[in-house]
Amino acid sequence: MKGRVAVLRTYGGEFELREYPVPEVEPGAILVRLTRAGVCGSDLHIWRGEMKETYGASPRDLTFGHEMCGRVERLGAGVTADSMGQPLREGDRVTYCYFFPCGRCPVCLHDEMGSCPRKVRPNRVAGTPPYFNNAYGDYYYLRPGHFVFKIPAEISDDIATPSNCALSQVLYGLRRAGLRAGHTVVVQGAGGLGINAVAVARDMGADQIIVIDRLPDRLELARAFGADHTLNAVELATADRRVDAVKELTGGFGADVVADLVGYPEVIPEGLRMLRGGGCYLEVGSIAPGNVFSYDATALVRGNVRLVATSNYSPWALEQALAFLRRNLKRFPFERVVSHVFPLERISDAFQQADWRERLAGPPRLSRAAISM
Ligand SMILES: [Zn+2]
Ligand SMILES: [Zn+2]
Incomplete structure (x- = not known):
């Protein structure tokens, strides 16, 4: 079985889709079949080449993207519940933090996991096992012991997607x-x-x-x-x-x-x-x-x-974010936040349009783009 990953080779350029083998799931890990990914302001910064200190003078087979949600494709041995203790099964819709605090340092101990100095950054060079390390692809490999939350049934994928970031x-x-x-x-x-x-x-x-x-x-x-x-x-x-x-x-x-x-x-x-x-x-x-x-x-x-x-957040905030969405679904027009959804094959169009519209004053504007898998 294989899945696609969107790869960027030139800042501001087109993505290419490459296929990689879907990895075996080790004990404690979760393989997620992605359904949606968001194009966040920081993704536009990366795409334009405004974060070269982190991503290099030219992108080396760069994969990125951090706002996403999907369904559990496979549960590793021993995973039976989400981080709230709710039973977790294959097919359940989930969201999770896109960064990996170590959980064993003074910063994590003080509930500042968003700035854990030992946090593991997702690998951004395409072709690095387990291959599905970022949001713009068919799968996401959620490493063992990570924070994961079931998405309440009433919250759609479009509305759930930005919940793990903004x-x-x-x-x-x-x-x-x-x-x-x-x-x-x-x-x-x-x-x-x-x-x-x-x-x-x-x-x-x-x-x-x-x-x-x-x-x-x-x-x-x-x-x-x-x-x-x-x-x-x-x-x-x-x-x-x-x-x-x-x-x-x-x-x-x-x-x-x-x-x-x-x-x-x-x-x-x-x-x-x-x-x-x-x-x-x-x-x-x-x-x-x-x-x-x-x-x-x-x-x-x-x-x-x-x-x-504040950079990132502590994992409890994501559970609170889902509760906030559930509580306020009828109160605020969340469906208006994502204005355009592009299939993964058209991810380059999504970035070009989001970039162009961000520079353009006056309506009609793209409030936010998303990618569907
Ligand atoms: Zn974001
Ligand atoms: Zn830590």
């Missing part, structure tokens, strides 16, 4: 930032992370949610996901005007939590100025190296500012 990350981040019921939150950036953050903040009981973006259709989607106020950064063309607008909406004091979900460091200083005294700035957006910003440390001290940055 949704879990913002849920984990907003918890760490100390968001509580009654708080005012500013969300900088209404892309995939931002839209999820708005819905999660609403679910956590935020009183007022203010969203800033440059694109009207993204702001409209943010309102559909529960934003109370949206600020168009093109109309409010300067940082001063945007800070003033937030102050005005918060009685002059600023927000309890401000979250950067943009990925350009220019937004950080203005976001810090939007905080109330003692508020928390949550940094999530900066993932490509070189995102340097400048700010007066004295203003941080005088403002009693808390800074929280």
Whole structure:
């Protein structure tokens, strides 16, 4: 039996599909037959060649992709339940963390598994056994002892796909930032992370949610996901005007939590100025190296500012993300987050269109692309 893997040989270029043998499943492991994979902002960074420090000056038979879901194809010996203790059988739909914390170090012990220094990175060179190490392919080999969760029946594959990335990350981040019921939150950036953050903040009981973006259709989607106020950064063309607008909406004091979900460091200083005294700035957006910003440390001290940055998440967040989806399926239009689904044979089109539309201002825009297997 063989399965396909999408391989990239030139940044910004076309993928080629290669076939590899489907591996035997060792005890404790799970072979997943993938049904969906997401094209995340970080996947676009990789495809464009903006993360060469990690992926090399030119891609060496690169396979990647980290947002996905699928069905259990084969269970390794000894696997009988998911990480919540629910019985797991072949054919069950599952999601899982795409990174592998060691579970045996001081960082993991302090429930910071997302930044475990010993975490195993998925192998990204095509042809490395067990061959199916990333999301853009027919299978995924889930190594022994890993965190895995059954997807509740009422959550579709399209809605479940981003749950192991954007949704879990913002849920984990907003918890760490100390968001509580009654708080005012500013969300900088209404892309995939931002839209999820708005819905999660609403679910956590935020009183007022203010969203800033440059694109009207993204702001409209943010309102559909529960934003109370949206600020168009093109109309409010300067940082001063945007800070003033937030102050005005918060009685002059600023927000309890401000979250950067943009990925350009220019937004950080203005976001810090939007905080109330003692508020928390949550940094999530900066993932490509070189995102340097400048700010007066004295203003941080005088403002009693808390800074929280999060990479990945602890595995409990994924279980909470599924519960959040189940609880809010009728409340928010999750089906609008993925706008275009391409079959694996057309993965190059998916990336080209997602890239092109991300650079283009104004509707109609691709909010998010997915790949179906
Ligand atoms: Zn992602
Ligand atoms: Zn560890």
